[in-house]
Structure formats: C-alpha cells, structure tokens
Amino acid sequence: MSSQAGAAKALYAIVITTLLLFWLNQDSISLYCQQKYHQSCELPVLGQSPAWRLGGNLTHALGDARDSFVDSLEKRNEPVLVAKVEASDTVELPAPTRVVPVHLGKPPATAQVAVSKPVVVQVAAPAAPVAAPVTQPAAQVAQAPLQAGTVVSLAAGDEVFLVGDSLMQGVAPHLANSLRKRYQIKSVNLSKQSTGLAYPGFFNWPQTVAKTLESEPNIRLMVIFLGPNDPWDMPQGKGKPFLRFKSPEWEVTYRQRIDSILDQARAHNVQVIWVGPPNMQKPKLSTAMAYLSGLYEQQTGLYQQHYVSANPALGYNDDSFSATLQNSQGKRIKTRVDDGIHFTTTGQKLISERILSMIAFPGLTVTGH
Amino acid sequence: MALCHNRARFTPRVSRGEASYFCCHVMDYVVSFLSIEFGLCFTLFFIVYWSLCWSVRLQNVLLLAASYALVASFSFNSLYILLGYSALVYLLGLVGERYPGRRFSYLLVLLLVLGCFYLFKYQEFFVGGVQGALASAGLDVSLPVLEVLVPIGLSFYAFHSVSYLVSINRREMPSASPFDLALYLAFFPSLIAGPVNRASHMLAQIRTSGIREVLEPQRALGLIALAVVKLFFCSAWLASEWVDPVFETPGSYSPEQILLSVYGYSFLIYFNFSGYTNLVTGIALLLGFRLPENFNAPYAAHNLKEFWGRWHISLSLFIRDYVYIPLGGNRQGVWRGNLNMLLAMLVSGLWHGASINFIIWGALHGIGLALYKASTYILPQPMRWPGAGLAARLLTFHYVAFAWIFFRSASLDEAVDMLAGIGGLSLDGLFSSTGLLLLVSVLYVAVYPQLLVLLRQFFAATTRLPWQLYPIPLGLFVSLVIFASQSGVPGFIYASF
Numbered sequence: 078m079s080s081q082a083g084a085a086k087a088l089y090a091i092v093i094t095t096l097l098l099f100w101l102n103q104d105s106i107s108l109y110c111q112q113k114y115h116q117s118c119e120l121p122v123l124g125q126s127p128a129w130r131l132g133g134n135l136t137h138a139l140g141d142a143r144d145s146f147v148d149s150l151e152k153r154n155e156p157v158l159v160a161k162v163e164a165s166d167t168v169e170l171p172a173p174t175r176v177v178p179v180h181l182g183k184p185p186a187t188a189q190v191a192v193s194k195p196v197v198v199q200v201a202a203p204a205a206p207v208a209a210p211v212t213q214p215a216a217q218v219a220q221a222p223l224q225a226g227t228v229v230s231l232a233a234g235d236e237v238f239l240v241g242d243s244l245m246q247g248v249a250p251h252l253a254n255s256l257r258k259r260y261q262i263k264s265v266n267l268s269k270q271s272t273g274l275a276y277p278g279f280f281n282w283p284q285t286v287a288k289t290l291e292s293e294p295n296i297r298l299m300v301i302f303l304g305p306n307d308p309w310d311m312p313q314g315k316g317k318p319f320l321r322f323k324s325p326e327w328e329v330t331y332r333q334r335i336d337s338i339l340d341q342a343r344a345h346n347v348q349v350i351w352v353g354p355p356n357m358q359k360p361k362l363s364t365a366m367a368y369l370s371g372l373y374e375q376q377t378g379l380y381q382q383h384y385v386s387a388n389p390a391l392g393y394n395d396d397s398f399s400a401t402l403q404n405s406q407g408k409r410i411k412t413r414v415d416d417g418i419h420f421t422t423t424g425q426k427l428i429s430e431r432i433l434s435m436i437a438f439p440g441l442t443v444t445g446h
Numbered sequence: 447m448a449l450c451h452n453r454a455r456f457t458p459r460v461s462r463g464e465a466s467y468f469c470c471h472v473m474d475y476v477v478s479f480l481s482i483e484f485g486l487c488f489t490l491f492f493i494v495y496w497s498l499c500w501s502v503r504l505q506n507v508l509l510l511a512a513s514y515a516l517v518a519s520f521s522f523n524s525l526y527i528l529l530g531y532s533a534l535v536y537l538l539g540l541v542g543e544r545y546p547g548r549r550f551s552y553l554l555v556l557l558l559v560l561g562c563f564y565l566f567k568y569q570e571f572f573v574g575g576v577q578g579a580l581a582s583a584g585l586d587v588s589l590p591v592l593e594v595l596v597p598i599g600l601s602f603y604a605f606h607s608v609s610y611l612v613s614i615n616r617r618e619m620p621s622a623s624p625f626d627l628a629l630y631l632a633f634f635p636s637l638i639a640g641p642v643n644r645a646s647h648m649l650a651q652i653r654t655s656g657i658r659e660v661l662e663p664q665r666a667l668g669l670i671a672l673a674v675v676k677l678f679f680c681s682a683w684l685a686s687e688w689v690d691p692v693f694e695t696p697g698s699y700s701p702e703q704i705l706l707s708v709y710g711y712s713f714l715i716y717f718n719f720s721g722y723t724n725l726v727t728g729i730a731l732l733l734g735f736r737l738p739e740n741f742n743a744p745y746a747a748h749n750l751k752e753f754w755g756r757w758h759i760s761l762s763l764f765i766r767d768y769v770y771i772p773l774g775g776n777r778q779g780v781w782r783g784n785l786n787m788l789l790a791m792l793v794s795g796l797w798h799g800a801s802i803n804f805i806i807w808g809a810l811h812g813i814g815l816a817l818y819k820a821s822t823y824i825l826p827q828p829m830r831w832p833g834a835g836l837a838a839r840l841l842t843f844h845y846v847a848f849a850w851i852f853f854r855s856a857s858l859d860e861a862v863d864m865l866a867g868i869g870g871l872s873l874d875g876l877f878s879s880t881g882l883l884l885l886v887s888v889l890y891v892a893v894y895p896q897l898l899v900l901l902r903q904f905f906a907a908t909t910r911l912p913w914q915l916y917p918i919p920l921g922l923f924v925s926l927v928i929f930a931s932q933s934g935v936p937g938f939i940y941a942s943f
Contacts, residue, residue: 082661084496087663087732092488094667097921104480104929139929250694257697264698266691415595422856425795 091247100132112271112279115309116319151336213380227437228383229348235297236263238289238347240282240338243270244354245302247420251429252300260438266292269357272305274334290345300432304373305418307331308365323368331369335376342382348396349382350435352428355391356398359418363398383435390431391424402427460647479638479679479725506629509733513634516864517598522552524597527566531600532628532633534558535607539621542614555611559604566596571800578750599637601797606631608768610645619646626652635726635733639719641740641760651735664909664916669728671924672905676721679927684714696863702880704867709887711854712847716744721756745846746895748828748838750814753846765794784819788812803852803861838890843891 099106110118123129205417231237237256239249245268256262267289282303290296310319311327320327342349353370357363374384388394391412392402398417401409402424412424420428491512498504518525538558542551564572580586613619622630622645630648655848660666688710692699699707730737738760747753754762770790770903776783788809795808829838855861875881890897911919 080499080657081496081662083660084492084499086490086913087660087666088489088496090663090913091492091732093917094921094924095485095489097917098925098928101921101925105928109482135927137923143929201557232607253695254697257695264695266694 100129101136103129103133104136108276108278110446111312112276115311117312205360226434228435229298230437230439231260231262231297232438232440233261234295236265236293236295238286238293238296238299239264239266239268239302240286240299241268241302241352242272242304242306243268243419244305245300246270247425248302248432251426252432255429255433262438263295265289265296268302271306273303274331275307275311276310277334278312283341286338286339290341290347295347296345298350298436299338299342300350300352302327302352302354302428304366304369305357305362307369308362322365323351328372332372332376335373336380339376339380340381345379349377349380350432351377351382352432353384353386353388355387356393356396358398358400358413362418363387363396369397385431385435387428387431390427391420447823458497465633472693472816479722479729480674495733496660499657499659502658505658506625506652506935509634510625510629510632513632513637516634517637520598521595523595524599527597528599528603528632531562531603531607532624532631532942535610536621536624536627538611539614539627543621543669546615546617548615551615555608555615559608561901562600562604566600568796568800576749599632601777602637602640602642603631605642605764606645606648609643609764610649612768613645620655629879633735635730636737639722639726640758641723641726641738642764643738643760647733647738661734661736662909663732664911664913666728666731667916667920668905669724669731671920672699673721673728674726674924675927676717678892679931680717681714682931684710684717689714689854693856693860693864696867699867700875700880701867701872702875702878702884703868704864705871706880706883706887708847708851708864708868709884712745712843712850713887713890715850715853716741743844743894743898745891746839746898748835749818749843750811750845751818752841754811761794765790769793784816787815791815798853802858803855806854806858806861807849810845810852814845834836839894840891841889841891 081103089288107118114170120129239245239252241249249266249268250262253264253266256264267285269280272282274282277283286299290299308322310322313320313326313330320330339349341347351373353373354366357366370386374386377384391399393399398413400411400413400415400417402412403409411421412427413419414421491508495505495508498508514525514528517528535558538551538554541554545551577823598736610622610627614621626649629652630643630645633643633652635646636643689707691710692704692707696704723740727737727740740758740760742756744753744757744760747756770786773786773789774782775786789812791812792805793808794811795804795806798804798807829835851864852858852861855864876884908916908919
C-alpha cells in the first residue's frame with residue numbers, strides 16, 4: 078500500500094544518511110560516547126574492518142589538510158608570528174612518569190623546601206573533607222605586603238586566565254567584570270562546558286593552558302574551577318581498559334594532569350588559585366567532589382599555589398548541601414539552581430567575591446562599583 | 447543531562463541566571479532532539495510507527511506513549527503535571543461544551559492558565575517584586591513561595607489548551623475524547639518549543655479518517671539537514687565568536703565589537719529558533735503531521751508589524767487572537783488600540799521569561815508598533831521613493847536588534863552596559879577589521895531578500911533529486927557542515943556540565 082511504500086522510501090533515506098554520517102564521523106562519535114557513557118565504544122566486528130575505518134580516516138585526512146592549509150596561510154600572512162605559532166604547536170606536555178625538574182621560577186616561594194616529584198601516590202585516598210576555609214601557608218605571608226586574606230597579587234597590565242567547566246562559565250563573567258571595572262585588569266576566559274581533566278580526547282586542558290600561557294604573556298594569575306565532569310572511569314588509551322574511578326592508577330593519572338597544569342603555571346611564572354567544587358545535591362556526586370577537592374588541594378599545596386573551596390562561600394560548613402544561604406538579614410537566598418549542581422546568579426557572585434578577596438592589587442586604585 | 451552552556455545561546459544548557467529561562471530551555475531541548483541517541487531512538491520509533499499504518503488509532507497510542515516517555519525522561523514530575531493538566535483541560539472542555547461562551551466558563555480557563563503560569567513560572571519573580579516594593583515602603587513582608595520546578599513544555603501545552611477550550615466555548619468544535627486531547631496536548635515534536643498549534647488544525651490531523659502518510663519525505667529530511675546547518679554551524683559559531691564573550695563582559699570590548707555582537711545575536715537567535723522549527727517540522731512531516739508555519743524570513747520585514755507576521759508566526763497569531771482581540775483590539779479608538787497592543791506585547795514578553803528584561807523587550811515592541819502605526823498617518827504607505835524599501839528594512843532590523851539587547855542580557859545592568867558601550871562608537875573605530883564585519887552584516891541584511899530567493903531555489907532543487915540518490919548528497923552535506931564546524935561532533939553534542 079502507498080502509505081507503507083512512502084514510509085519505506087523515507088526509512089531508506091534515513092538509514093543511508095545515518096550510515097554515511099556514522100561512517101564519516103566515527104571517531105568523533107566514539108569520543109562522544111566515551112565521554113558520555115564512560116566506557117569504550119568500539120563497534121564489535123565492523124569497527125576493525127578496513128572499509129569501515131576508511132570513513133574515519135577520510136575525515137582525519139581532511140582535517141589534517143584543513144589544519145595545514147590554515148597554518149600555511151597564517152604563516153604567509155604573518156611572518157613575524159611564525160616562531161610563536163610553531164612554538165605553541167609543539168608544546169610538550171609532561172610525560173606521565175617524568176620526574177618534574179625543580180626550578181623555582183616563582184621567586185617568592187623560596188622559603189619552602191624545594192619541591193620534588195609532586196605525584197603523591199596514595200593508595201585509594203579517603204575522600205578528604207574540605208569544608209574548612211583554607212588557611213594561608215606560612216610561606217606566603219612573607220611574600221609581599223599583601224592585604225589581610227589575600228594570597229596573590231596583580232599589578233597594572235597583568236591579565237587573569239579563567240579555566241573551567243560550566244561552573245566556571247557561571248562565575249567567570251562576574252569575576253571578569255569585577256576585575257575590569259574595579260581594577261582595569263583584563264581576563265582571558267576559556268571556560269567550556271562539559272570539560273574536565275578525565276577526558277583529554279574530548280577537551281585537553283593541560284594542552285590548552287600550555288598554549289594560552291605561551292601566547293598570552295601578560296597572564297599572571299590562573300583561576301581554575303572544574304570537577305563535576307570527572308568522577309568517572311577514564312580512558313587510558315586506545316584498546317586499553319578504562320581506569321576505575323578512585324583506583325590508585327586513576328588517582329596517579331589524575332594527579333599528573335593536575336600537575337601538568339601547575340607545571341605550566343610555574344614555567345610561565347603564573348600564580349594559581351584552584352577552586353574546589355562545592356557540595357552537590359546528589360550524595361554520590363558530592364562525595365566524589367570532596368575526593369577530587371582533596372587531590373586539587375594537595376597538588377596545589379605541593380606547588381605552593383593556592384587552593385580555595387567553594388563551600389564556605391556558599392555557607393556550607395560540612396559535607397551537607399543546601400540550595401539556599403541565610404544572609405545577614407536572616408533571609409534565605411537561593412544560591413543553587415534546581416539541578417543541584419550549578420549556581421544562581423547570587424551563588425556565582427558569592428564565589429566570584431570569594432576569589433577576588435584572595436587577590437591583592439597593590440598600587441591599583443579601585444574605581445566605581 | 448544537558449546543561450546550559452550559558453545563559454542564552456537562545457538558550458543551550460543550565461542557565462547561569464534565571465533570566466533567560468525560556469531561552470536556556472529551548473536550546474537544552476534542541477540539543478536533546480539533535481542528539482545521536484534521539485536519532486537512533488527515532489529511527490526505531492519510525493519503523494514501528496509505520497508498520498502500524500493500517501491503524502491510525504494504534505499510531506496515536508504509540509505517539510502518546512513516546513511523548514510521555516520523552517517528558518518522563520526529563521522528569522517524572524513534569525509528566526505528572528502534564529497528566530493532571532490534561533485531566534483539568536478535559537473537564538473544562540466538558541464544562542465549556544455544556545455552558546458555551548458563559549462568563550464563568552472563560553473565567554475557569556483563565557484561572558487554570560494563569561494559575562499554572564503563576565505557580566510554575568512566575569512565583570519568584572512576582573513575590574520578589576512585591577516584597578521589594580513593600581520593603582521600599584517600609585513594610586517587611588515575607589510572602590510564601592512554593593518551590594517547584596518548571597515542568598517541561600508548560601508554556602506550549604498551556605497555550606494549546608487555551609486554543610482548544612476557547613474553540614469549544616465558541617462552539618467551533620465539540621470536546622475531544624480524553625485520549626485525543628491528551629495527544630493534542632503532549633504531541634512531542636511541538637511540546638518543547640512550539641510551534642503553537644491550534645486545536646482545530648491539530649485535532650483534525652489526530653482524528654484523521656484516512657490512512658496517514660509520510661508527508662513530503664525529501665523536504666522533511668532537507669528541513670532536518672537545514673536545522674543542523676542553522677543550529678550547529680551558524681548559531682554555534684556566532685555564539686562563541688561574536689556573541690557570548692561580549693554579552694558576558696561588555697566592558698572589555700570596543701564599541702564596534704559590542705555592536706557586532708548585537709548584530710551577531712540577531713542572526714543567532716533567528717538561526718537558532720528557526721532551525722529548531724525546521725527540525726520539528728521535519729520530524730512531524732515524517733510522522734504524517736503538518737505543523738503551522740513559524741518563520742518567514744523575518745529580517746526581510748519593512749516594518750515591525752510585518753516583522754511579527756514573519757517571526758514566531760504561530761505565537762504572534764496566538765497573542766493576536768487570544769490576548770489582543772479579547773482586550774478589545776482596535777475597535778475602541780486609536781489610543782485604546784495602541785494600549786491593547788502594548789499590553790499584548792507585554793504579555794508576550796513576560797511569556798518568554800520572568801524578568802524585567804523580557805518586559806522591557808515586550809514594551810519596546812509594543813511602543814515600536816504604535817510608532818509605526820503613527821508614522822503611517824504621516825507617510826503614506828507604501829513609500830515609493832527610491833531606496834525606501836531598503837531603508838525601511840534596515841530601520842526595522844536595527845530596531846529589532848536594539849530590542850534583542852534586552853532579550854539576551856542577563857540583567858538590566860548588563861543591557862545598560864551594552865548600550866553604554868555602543869554609545870562610544872566613533873568614525874575611526876569603524877575603519878577597522880571589526881568595522882568591515884559590521885559592513886558585511888549590514889550588507890547581508892540589505893541583500894537578504896535576493897539571497898533568500900537563491901537559497902529557496904536551491905532547496906527546492908535538492909528535493910527534486912531522485913529519491914534513491916537523495917541520501918548521499920544529504921549525508922555528505924551534513925558531514926561537511928560538521929567538519930567545518932569548530933570542534934567536530936563532540937563539541938556540540940555536549941554531554942554533561
């Protein structure tokens with residue numbers, strides 16, 4: 078009958094189009110699948126057949142052709158920048174087991190003992206509670222005439238680099254606006270939803286940080302705020318099994334990724350404020366955040382950088398969650414949106430202010446606002 | 447869980463502020479409709495649905511089940527609310543049929559719709575406003591706020607129910623069976639972000655006496671491909687390159703860049719919303735349903751009145767028929783007519799989102815419409831002097847773009863920052879690379895009607911390709927678009943936070 082014939086024609090078109098799309102975009106789709114379902118997504122038999130792989134390889138080759146075309150064009154247009162482009166393209170990330178060489182690029186940190194290999198192998202570290210406000214390490218007090226409570230300082234012409242996921246996307250505009258309006262400090266906001274450190278195939282923060290610090294020499298402070306996309310098993314390479322979340326191997330790998338960001342900061346003499354994700358509504362996610370926060374805090378400590386938990390800013394004193402905060406007039410104001418993860422504008426501003434309170438601006442006059 | 451990657455890429459992922467609730471949400475859902483998972487599920491659904499083509503009734507059962515499953519996949523609470531709402535609408539339909547056109551029949555409809563909107567969408571906004579006003583008068587009052595989530599699709603199925611109940615009260619149609627009504631309210635392609643359906647048009651398609659057929663299959667698939675281009679390529683690129691960074695921190699950009707971001711947002715919101723409409727229209731055609739037209743080249747409009755006849759058409763007609771005309775329309779004199787228009791546009795603004803910015807946006811359009819009307823008394827239409835048409839289109843586009851600033855900004859302060867930024871425009875600044883892009887944008891609007899003719903011819907030509915071959919260029923074209931997009935598939939088929 079004509080109705081079914083029409084439907085069959087349409088189905089034919091849908092299936093052929095879908096197959097073509099999957100064939101050409103197989104690598105992107107498998108990355109997407111990895112990131113979303115936290116397991117390897119190879120097609121059982123078809124996945125290895127040369128005819129199937131050809132589609133993926135075609136797209137790869139086209140991508141390479143596009144990249145080299147764009148590079149070549151840029152080089153011809155801006156001969157002065159050649160060196161820079163090349164440099165940023167060949168940034169080497171620390172190899173997983175390399176011992177980080179100790180060169181204290183950051184003068185004020187001299188009081189501390191030289192830091193060696195920052196990878197602390199803790200076998201299944203217990204979820205460290207991170208509710209208490211961070212106390213300042215003694216080494217930093219001697220740094221400069223900083224105001225009370227501040228741990229880093231910025232001067233005129235310095236820029237701030239904002240790194241993170243959608244939590245940061247919420248906080249970053251407030252931070253950037255306040256920095257610019259009050260102190261005329263520029264910021265570079267590259268925060269991107271769905272990102273973290275567990276799925277570099279999807280988005281590679283260590284590499285992005287390396288490139289950005291290379292190309293933006295005025296950056297003197299990096300603020301990092303991420304985590305909720307990471308508490309999952311993570312891939313360790315093609316064909317290998319996924320690392321189990323919280324297993325010792327997972328933790329070592331994750332700490333190395335934190336370190337590779339901190340290494341870049343050290344190499345470019347950039348101060349770091351690492352913001353620990355706050356408690357979440359779902360207990361499982363919340364516990365995972367406390368665990369990740371422990372890792373961030375320990376690694377930043379080893380590099381004499383600065384860690385601050387978002388918890389105190391939202392009024393959380395322990396591992397409990399609340400979508401509201403009691404303000405000074407006794408009224409409850411909403412700080413979290415209904416997903417139990419993200420912040421309301423109020424929540425974003427509270428966290429932004431907490432971060433700002435850690436920054437000293439010697440010699441800069443406050444204007445407006 | 448798809449989260450809003452910022453306030454308003456005309457919406458996607460959890461909003462950073464509550465302001466652009468509507469916007470945020472639309473994109474959230476756009477993303478889920480364009481996900482790989484949805485595509486695969488839809489293909490399976492398509493097979494089962496058409497294997498039942500001998501029984502429209504069974505097809506309807508399947509459609510209703512799929513619609514409820516989709517709502518439940520967002521949250522079970524949303525589903526319970528939709529079920530409860532459908533039951534209430536059914537009862538009110540019976541009341542309306544028994545006492546058609548009576549004052550209390552209409553009153554009950556108004557109570558249902560306003561009650562739901564207030565409870566689920568506007569509580570915080572109104573309570574906040576009233577408390578603020580009382581506080582400034584020295585009264586510290588704490589009004590109750592029930593904490594409820596906005597149920598998915600409420601804005602649209604509430605409007606669908608109004609069309610249904612009013613038609614019954616006007617004796618244009620009898621009340622529908624509970625099952626047909628439930629499907630009319632829950633029909634998944636138009637549940638999440640429209641278009642706004644009319645009961646007479648949709649119920650007739652649900653209760654069709656004949657056998658359903660896939661409608662215009664090639665055009666349907668072409669519309670879906672067009673949606674991919676508009677959503678992934680055009681609006682995603684505009685959002686990240688021209689719009690989002692500037693609207694977030696306007697102070698860090700030059701006046702020219704701020705103006706460019708406003709142009710960019712005007713294009714973006716069109717690509718985004720009309721792309722979404724193309725997508726659901728294509729999906730509905732594949733299921734044998736025709737949805738009302740929603741966009742018709744809005745930036746080719748010569749005045750605001752024409753703009754609203756081309757932008758979100760199904761909503762404009764709804765507001766006209768169910769708000770403006772019941773208020774009295776233009777039957778009670780010029781002043782009252784303009785006031786009614788302003789009120790209708792304010793309702794439209796508030797419907798888009800509960801914040802002062804949306805109210806300002808609505809008011810700007812209301813005032814703009816009144817000004818246009820006043821101008822027609824002075825300048826006889828149509829104007830015949832050379833260039834008049836172009837000037838009128840550019841003026842209309844710029845006024846609409848100006849209003850979008852309020853629509854997109856998260857708060858009034860940010861909108862003011864944007865305007866202050868644009869205020870610093872200088873002739874020197876225009877002679878720059880950004881100035882060139884501004885020129886390109888204006889030229890684009892200028893040649894838009896001619897461009898449109900070409901694009902439409904091209905689109906029509908592709909649908910004439912033989913059906914056996916059609917999928918190949920279609921698949922290659924979509925792959926090419928994905929390839930040309932910034933970050934490939936994972937970049938936009940977002941996953942989590």
